[in-house]
Amino acid sequence: MSEINLQLPARILFGINETNRLGMELGKLGKRVLMITDKDREEEAIKIRHLLEGHGIGVILSTEESVKGNSFTIEDCQNLAQASHIDAILAYGSMSSIVTARAVACCTGKGHPDSLAKQGHIKEPSLPCFEVISDFWNPLFLNKLFYITNSRNGCSSLIYHSPPACNIQCCDPRQSLGLPERVRIPQYFDLLLHTASIAIPRKISFIGRENCHSAFKRLWKLRRSMAESWNLDMITSLMEAGLLTSMTQKDSGPTWVCLLIQAISGHSGISRNIIAMIMAPFILNFFNETLTGEFAAFIHSLEDLKAPPESPQNFIDTFRELIGWYAMPSQLRQTGIPVDSLALAAETAGQMLSATGDGGVTVDQMFELMESCW
Numbered sequence: 001m002s003e004i005n006l007q008l009p010a011r012i013l014f015g016i017n018e019t020n021r022l023g024m025e026l027g028k029l030g031k032r033v034l035m036i037t038d039k040d041r042e043e044e045a046i047k048i049r050h051l052l053e054g055h056g057i058g059v060i061l062s063t064e065e066s067v068k069g070n071s072f073t074i075e076d077c078q079n080l081a082q083a084s085h086i087d088a089i090l091a092y093g094s095m096s097s098i099v100t101a102r103a104v105a106c107c108t109g110k111g112h113p114d115s116l117a118k119q120g121h122i123k124e125p126s127l128p129c130f131e132v133i134s135d136f137w138n139p140l141f142l143n144k145l146f147y148i149t150n151s152r153n154g155c156s157s158l159i160y161h162s163p164p165a166c167n168i169q170c171c172d173p174r175q176s177l178g179l180p181e182r183v184r185i186p187q188y189f190d191l192l193l194h195t196a197s198i199a200i201p202r203k204i205s206f207i208g209r210e211n212c213h214s215a216f217k218r219l220w221k222l223r224r225s226m227a228e229s230w231n232l233d234m235i236t237s238l239m240e241a242g243l244l245t246s247m248t249q250k251d252s253g254p255t256w257v258c259l260l261i262q263a264i265s266g267h268s269g270i271s272r273n274i275i276a277m278i279m280a281p282f283i284l285n286f287f288n289e290t291l292t293g294e295f296a297a298f299i300h301s302l303e304d305l306k307a308p309p310e311s312p313q314n315f316i317d318t319f320r321e322l323i324g325w326y327a328m329p330s331q332l333r334q335t336g337i338p339v340d341s342l343a344l345a346a347e348t349a350g351q352m353l354s355a356t357g358d359g360g361v362t363v364d365q366m367f368e369l370m371e372s373c374w
Contacts, residue, residue, distance in 0.1 A: 013170040014243065016232070019048065019132060022090075023055030025168055029128050030087020032058045036077060036101045037092040039063045041134065044178055045092050048132065060084045070149045077104045081127075088128040092175075095138050095272065098131050102146040103159070105129040130168050134175040136184075136238040137191035137245060145254070149266055158254075158352050171243065173236040184230060186273030188238065189323060190261075192219050193280045195245045197257040200287055200298045208251035213301055215244035220305060223322055256361045257283055259352045263345040264370070268337040278332050279369075281320045286361075286369055288312045342370045 037045040042063050049059040091101030106126040146159050199212035218241045265272035288295050295312045302308040309315035325331050350363030
């Protein structure tokens with residue numbers, strides 16, 4: 001067990017069976033909580049509800065099937081929270097559940113989500129929000145932002161908020177054991193891609209780069225285990241690598257890769273992890289073409305690994321072979337994402353980049369990147 005104290009969120013509970021502490025922590029804040037989770041995690045969510053009820057906490061469970069982060073879903077949860085007079089919000093599952101929970105915690109009693117999306121920043125105190133993360137990698141981990149997708153025009157907006165000191169994130173590896181292979185495998189490549197995309201550019205600090213290199217090496221060593229049985233030790237290593245990547249992202253700010261994939265998956269309804277896995281070789285190709293020196297330096301830093309990639313192209317080819325998808329453009333077509341959705345996603349990602357002040361790629365380059373995938 002380990003506990004990490006940070007400004008945002010206030011605390012991170014990291015380790016096996018840390019979920020058991022939720023009852024004690026939530027009990028300090030009140031006796032009623034709204035729990036937001038994904039439909040396919042409902043069985044595990046019910047176990048957590050029983051755990052909390054054993055501490056005398058009433059749990060209202062919401063398993064919304066509509067698009068998470070969409071203002072329709074957020075409004076439904078807002079109404080449920082107000083009608084139930086809850087004292088805190090609890091998110092369980094993936095990034096989509098956390099997005100919805102943060103939005104509900106910040107927006108309840110403050111107006112319709114669509115109007116809040118225009119503001120971009122919420123300064124007023126929000127409800128306490130607890131997040132039990134079942135992903136190996138989560139772009140919102142250690143960050144004080146979330147996004148709202150406008151129900152009218154489909155555009156997403158980044159929202160910055162100042163969470164109260166009682167916000168807690170719980171990262172318990174056991175919560176990932178029940179995930180099916182179709183979920184775990186894309187998550188692994190999503191984490192691998194984002195770790196590489198943060199480690200390659202030079203603009204991040206020395207500490208961030210070292211953390212990211214360490215995380216990537218840990219992930220690369222596990223690649224041969226992907227086809228074997230998944231055990232608690234492996235999942236713990238994946239989550240620790242995800243924690244290092246998240247610490248690095250906090251140091252360097254949200255990456256455009258994260259925003260791009262988030263925008264595409266949000267508009268298409270396809271899992272962010274699947275989109276990341278499909279686009280990974282093309283994003284790495286883009287890095288190789290535009291950041292040649294940085295990419296080569298990153299490959300050089302991996303020499304202490306067993307059978308390290310010999311060149312950037314060798315690295316990209318190995319990545320493709322690991323995924324096992326050689327016809328990437330056709331795979332993207334098979335997801336059914338229309339071209340106008342990709343264009344809207346690029347526009348949204350560009351708006352997000354403008355809002356964050358983050359650079360590294362232009363909107364036109366995003367269009368080119370997605371057109372090359374298509």
